[in-house]
Amino acid sequence: MALSDREMNTQVVEPRPVAPKPGGTLRGRSRPFRLVAGIVLFALFAGALGYLVHDEMQANDQVTRARASLSVVHAQMGPASQQLALARREFSLVSTQVGSESTALGQEVSQLKAAQSALHAAQSHVSQQTAQIGSLHTCLRGVEQALNALSVKRQGRAIVALSFVSTSCQAATSG
16 A cells, blocks of 8 residues: 555644643542542531531530520519619618708707807806805905904904905906
């Protein structure tokens, strides 16, 4: 079989399989490598999904516990609110009583000050009377000495005794 010139110049080129380049895509890799890569990717995805599911379950548990605690707090708030309302009413009553007692105390303080003022005036009057009584006592002693001197006919001595007590006698009669 003889080939013509034209046939000889034309050669049939058949496509050859392309060898994968290092670091190339998975399409050029072998089937076992792609299988291992798929398993690793699936494991990573499953691990991430498991982590997220676990985290979500913990969050749900925390929310459930928080809701339970909130329910307990709400249940305790009812009686506490009633006690607070009662305490406020009692405080209002006590405040009113304190106001009344303060007014009464103010009046009693005024009365006490008036009584103290009256007592001070009485003490001053008693002091004056005490001084007058002392002057009167001195005057009477001098008059008694003068009368005794006159009874024994000693007129000079009677005059001296009266002159010594004349100031006391004047003080006793001026009050």
